[in-house]
Amino acid sequence: MRSLLKTVAKTSRTLGGSVTAVMLSGMLMSSPAMADIATTYENSCATCHDSGALGAIKKGDSAGWAKLKQQKGMPALVSSVKNGMIQMPAGGLCDECSDDDYRQLIDYMSQ
Incomplete structure (x- = not known):
């Protein structure tokens, strides 16, 4: 910046x-690509991924995220966030995020 x-x-x-x-x-x-990814996480993903609400994999559960990344692959994970799932709204509460933002957020949560 x-x-x-x-x-x-x-x-x-x-x-x-x-x-x-x-x-x-x-x-x-x-777009949030210009913003700090941690801030974007706090403003969107943290709602569920900090607590594990509705079965969300918690931020920092590197084993859980690694397993999910291996099973689905990053393109499918990004697609799931964009399109939503039963327990997660489309966009994952980040309406302005790009595909790259979602990839960065997934990587951030998996650390």
Whole structure:
């Protein structure tokens, strides 16, 4: 993020303040890929994955996550999150997440 802000500052000197304001506001409202994955986890996945509610594999259960990753594979896990399951709403409470965000979140929970 720091390098991104440096680029914006450099662009500001070249293009002017109003363009910079538009660029910066767009960056601040972009997908969670720009945000810290831990914050995204806390705002969405933690609701169930911290406690194991509704049978969710808990964050940090590396053996459980490894088994699930081996059984289903990452593409199927991402698909399950996107489409939802009986116990999990579509998107897993992260409506703005991309496929890459979901992969990062799954990896984060499995650590």
